[in-house]
Amino acid sequence: MENMTVTNDNHLEISGVDSVELAETYGTPLYVYDISLVKKKIKAFKDAFKAYENKSQVAYASKAFSSLALYEILAQEDVSLDVVSGGELFLAIKADFPAERIHFHGNNKSWQELREAIDYNIGCIVVDNFVELSMLKELTENKKKQMDVLIRVTPGVAAHTHDYITTGQEDSKFGFDLSSDQAEQAIRELRDSPYLTVIGLHAHIGSQIFEVDGYQAVIAKLMAKAKEWENKYDFTLSVLNTGGGFGIRYTQEDAPLPLSTYANAIMAAVRDQSQKLEMDLPEIWIEPGRSIVGEAGTSLYTIGTEKSIPGIRKYISVDGGMADNIRPALYQAKYTGVLANKVNGEKTEEVSVAGKACESGDMLIWDLSITKPAQDDILAVFSTGAYGYSMASNYNRLPRPAVVFVEEGRHALAVKRETYTDFLNLEVSTQQFEG
Ligand code: LLP
Numbered sequence: 280m281e282n283m284t285v286t287n288d289n290h291l292e293i294s295g296v297d298s299v300e301l302a303e304t305y306g307t308p309l310y311v312y313d314i315s316l317v318k319k320k321i322k323a324f325k326d327a328f329k330a331y332e333n334k335s336q337v338a339y340a341s342k343a344f345s346s347l348a349l350y351e352i353l354a355q356e357d358v359s360l361d362v363v364s365g366g367e368l369f370l371a372i373k374a375d376f377p378a379e380r381i382h383f384h385g386n387n388k389s390w391q392e393l394r395e396a397i398d399y400n401i402g403c404i405v406v407d408n409f410v411e412l413s414m415l416k417e418l419t420e421n422k423k424k425q426m427d428v429l430i431r432v433t434p435g436v437a438a439h440t441h442d443y444i445t446t447g448q449e450d451s452k453f454g455f456d457l458s459s460d461q462a463e464q465a466i467r468e469l470r471d472s473p474y475l476t477v478i479g480l481h482a483h484i485g486s487q488i489f490e491v492d493g494y495q496a497v498i499a500k501l502m503a504k505a506k507e508w509e510n511k512y513d514f515t516l517s518v519l520n521t522g523g524g525f526g527i528r529y530t531q532e533d534a535p536l537p538l539s540t541y542a543n544a545i546m547a548a549v550r551d552q553s554q555k556l557e558m559d560l561p562e563i564w565i566e567p568g569r570s571i572v573g574e575a576g577t578s579l580y581t582i583g584t585e586k587s588i589p590g591i592r593k594y595i596s597v598d599g600g601m602a603d604n605i606r607p608a609l610y611q612a613k614y615t616g617v618l619a620n621k622v623n624g625e626k627t628e629e630v631s632v633a634g635k636a637c638e639s640g641d642m643l644i645w646d647l648s649i650t651k652p653a654q655d656d657i658l659a660v661f662s663t664g665a666y667g668y669s670m671a672s673n674y675n676r677l678p679r680p681a682v683v684f685v686e687e688g689r690h691a692l693a694v695k696r697e698t699y700t701d702f703l704n705l706e707v708s709t710q711q712f713e714g
Contacts, residue, residue: 280661281574282316291619291659293577295688298619302579302657306696308599308680309579310668312344314352315686316575320538321356324567327542332550333560338382340523340568341367343665344576346682348693350374359402361523361566365392372399382429382566386453393418396426403427405481405520407454409461412468419474426474429481429520430465432457432504434497436484454482457504466508477514479561480505483522486569489535491544494521498545502552502561509558519561521545525570529662530615538570569665576664578604578680579619582656583635593630595652600634601641602677604660604667608640617649619657624650632658636675668694676702 284292291298294313301311321337328335338359341350345367351374353360359380362368371381381401385392386408393414396404406412406428419426431454455462462480469477480501484493498521505516526535545563553560580597587593606612616632618624628651634641643660652658671679678697683690 280577282313283577285622289621289623291617291622294685296685296690298577298579298659299657301683301685301690302581302619304690305681305683305692307579307581307657308597308603310603310663310680310682310694311577311579312349312572312664312682312684312693313575313577313686314684317349317352317572318356320567320571320575321353321358323538324542324565325358327539328546328563330543331546331560331563334562336562336564338380338564338566339571340566341371342669343568344572344667344669345370346694347374348684348691349572350376359564361568365389365395368392368395368399368401378402382564384431388414390414390418397422397424400424403429403478405429405431406465406469407431409455409465409468412465415475416468416472419472424474425476427476427478428469429479429518430455430462430469430477431481431483432462432501434482434484434500436482436493436497436500457500462504463508466512466514470512479516479518479520479564481520481522481564483566484524486524487526488524489526489533491536491541494541494545495548497521498548499552502549502556502558505561506556506558516558516561518564519549520564520566523566523568523570525567527570527573527662527665529573530613532613535570538567571665573665574662576662576667578660578663578667580658580660582652582654582658584654585630585652592646593628594633595630595658596633596635597643597658598635599677599680600643601636601638602634602674603671603680604643604663605670605672606666607643608638609670614644614660614662616644616647616658616660618652619659621650621656626651628652632660636677673697673702678702 282294286292294315324337336359338361340361350371354376361382363384378399379402383396383404433451433454434457435449455465482497508514525541528535580599583596585595601608629648632644681696682694684693
């Protein structure tokens with residue numbers, strides 16, 4: 280795995296920090312983020328887009344993983360931010376993330392969330408449907424405040440990925456339909472609004488995508504439509520946002536493309552279409568989440584019990600599981616890992632890694648070949664940085680793990696471990712009921 284080495288003690292080292300020492304210092308389960316890798320991924324996208332003649336924006340999709348400290352780092356790295364809820368927006372603002380670099384997504388934004396977005400003067404709202412459009416009109420008119428919007432369309436392009444995480448196909452809850460006249464009607468309605476300015480179009484075709492053709496197909500479709508509306512309504516496509524979805528390596532079975540390959544393919548398709556259709560080059564915006572933080576995250580667990588079924592398999596159980604990483608249970612996602620305290624052992628064994636939740640489906644990895652494990656060994660699971668902590672729950676009343684950032688030999692706590700007292704803070708005893 281990138282940026283990982285093995286110490287003389289046979290310990291896994293992440294960006295120059297001994298992972299076993301991290302487990303001792305902060306406890307397990309622990310999420311470890313290699314911030315140097317996060318920065319490297321951002322740089323890869325930004326460097327690739329330097330070759331583009333017009334402006335470009337890389338907006339990190341917060342839903343993959345958000346924390347105050349991460350937002351502070353992202354603010355310094357000069358990226359934009361995609362948020363999908365009032366909660367993500369709140370945290371970003373608390374981290375002093377520049378509001379003008381925030382874009383707001385979501386298929387069911389509430390009055391309160393839209394009000395907050397307008398009051399914070401965020402950069403743009405990605406309008407998803409007609410109800411939201413009329414809410415936005417009302418709010419901006421009442422507040423007499425301008426807002427830039429992108430129109431999210433469902434382009435009718437399905438990416439080859441898991442059903443739950445494809446979003447570009449026509450039968451989807453997201454965005455204005457492009458095959459009927461919904462998106463066009465949205466353009467017409469927005470033309471009349473004195474406070475809303477349509478700056479462009481947005482489409483997101485799915486997640487964990489390993490090909491560039493889906494992006495190119497969507498660019499061709501959106502730019503052709505924009506040209507049609509340019510003639511009909513004097514519409515200008517200033518911004519074309521092609522969403523996120525760039526695939527990463529979870530196991531050896533995954534063969535991700537270099538991030539620059541995606542960026543180059545997107546730029547080439549946009550240039551091609553603009554020449555063909557005789558349109559000005561739009562700004563290109565992308566929204567990567569997984570490809571920025573996915574491979575930078577490693578989960579550390581302590582191994583507890585084991586169970587061997589002769590001739591069938593050996594289970595080892597760790598002190599976390601589906602509560603801190605729902606992806607194997609939800610998407611049959613595959614992961615790999617090593618024993619962090621004895622990476623290269625003389626004896627190896629095939630084991631299946633179970634979580635500690637009371638549910639048979641709580642399995643993190645099936646058939647993992649590692650150094651023969653024992654109780655209290657530390658298991659490191661790779662590439663857990665995206666949609667792991669951010670989808671964590673308190674199922675079985677398991678406290679959420681702590682999050683630690685590492686960078687070139689240094690480490691710091693980024694999110695504290697949840698405690699039983701935190702549970703109690705939300706609880707109301709019957710002794711406080713009235714009547
Ligand atoms: N933009 C939009 C509008 C999105 O809906 C998403 C992801 C992204 C950007 C970022 O996509 P990424 O670059 O991270 O692939 N929980 C699932 C993934 C759900 C993705 C939802 N939308 C998983 O764990 O695989």
